[in-house]
Amino acid sequence: MTQNYVASNREDWNREAERYQERHRANLVGGNGLWGPVFGVPGESELKVLGDVAGKDILELGCGGGQWAVRLARQGAKVVAQDISDVQVELARKFAAGIEIVPPGSAEFRQGNAEDLGEWDDGSFDIVFSNFGAVGFVNIEVCFQEVARVLRPGGLFAFSWLSPFFDCLSDEGDDQLEIVRPYFDRSPMTAESLWPDGTRTLYVQFHHTFGDWQAALFQAGLLVTAVLELEPQRDRWRESTWRNVPWYKVSMVPSTTIWQARKPRVPLDQIF
Ligand SMILES: C[S@@+](CC[C@H](N)C(=O)[O-])C[C@H]1O[C@@H](n2cnc3c(N)ncnc32)[C@H](O)[C@@H]1O
Numbered sequence: 001m002t003q004n005y006v007a008s009n010r011e012d013w014n015r016e017a018e019r020y021q022e023r024h025r026a027n028l029v030g031g032n033g034l035w036g037p038v039f040g041v042p043g044e045s046e047l048k049v050l051g052d053v054a055g056k057d058i059l060e061l062g063c064g065g066g067q068w069a070v071r072l073a074r075q076g077a078k079v080v081a082q083d084i085s086d087v088q089v090e091l092a093r094k095f096a097a098g099i100e101i102v103p104p105g106s107a108e109f110r111q112g113n114a115e116d117l118g119e120w121d122d123g124s125f126d127i128v129f130s131n132f133g134a135v136g137f138v139n140i141e142v143c144f145q146e147v148a149r150v151l152r153p154g155g156l157f158a159f160s161w162l163s164p165f166f167d168c169l170s171d172e173g174d175d176q177l178e179i180v181r182p183y184f185d186r187s188p189m190t191a192e193s194l195w196p197d198g199t200r201t202l203y204v205q206f207h208h209t210f211g212d213w214q215a216a217l218f219q220a221g222l223l224v225t226a227v228l229e230l231e232p233q234r235d236r237w238r239e240s241t242w243r244n245v246p247w248y249k250v251s252m253v254p255s256t257t258i259w260q261a262r263k264p265r266v267p268l269d270q271i272f
Contacts, residue, residue: 006084010084015193028064034131039256053127057124068131113134114133114135115143130159136161141219152263157217157260163229163257177252183209186208
């Protein structure tokens with residue numbers, strides 16, 4: 001694993017945060033609760049992955065500009081949302097301050113690493129979730145153990161990330177696709193940015209196979225209840241802020257994968 005990937009991503013996302021919010025504003029704000037780079041997939045108001053959130057204690061990992069946290073707080077949840085980027089957390093606080101939430105304060109924002117949830121006691125939350133947030137940037141074995149610890153028995157863990165197939169294909173091509181990375185290559189995907197002041201940052205993202213994701217969840221004591229691979233809709237893709245990815249690619253393989261898992265009321269080693 002690339003050394004200091006957490007510090008590296010913190011720096012990179014601090015530099016990128018405002019640009020990300022600007023570029024994806026149309027997807028992020030609007031209240032539909034979209035589960036990621038929107039290659040035409042429906043949002044939470046249709047999918048109901050989290051179910052009824054009213055009265056629930058929720059932890060969000062990698063919250064970005066806070067749009068999901070605010071949406072859920074407005075539906076009656078008590079949300080704590082964290083992100084590695086100090087700048088994203090500041091933007092989230094500003095966003096929440098500009099929107100009426102009743103009762104006030106039911107969406108809170110903290111800077112932190114999703115691999116270390118030590119701030120919270122065992123069994124603090126009914127739901128932990130992440131929308132294209134932290135899970136692609138962390139050691140998932142460590143992160144999912146922490147998620148399982150802070151969930152209450154029966155609690156729900158849901159997250160979206162890129163499909164492992166999507167990672168392997170180039171973003172070019174209107175009528176054919178090139179495999180640019182072996183599915184089985186677990187080495188980090190990195191990108192260096194050079195900023196106008198001459199500084200450089202390194203973005204570090206991890207690739208896991210479907211089996212890797214499932215194994216990390218199971219080893220953490222979580223049982224997968226659904227894996228959603230949504231078929232895109234061309235008119236929605238056209239409106240998406242990610243429409244630079246060609247429709248050919250989007251329509252050929254799943255782009256967003258949404259995982260839903262539960263912490264059983266009886267520990268797994270007592271079930272089997
Ligand atoms: C693609 S953005 C998604 C943000 C937000 N969930 C949304 O829907 O717009 C990924 C986010 O993950 C955050 N992140 C990266 N590494 C993290 C880590 N180790 N712990 C927590 N958040 C992290 C980044 O700072 C960034 O805000």
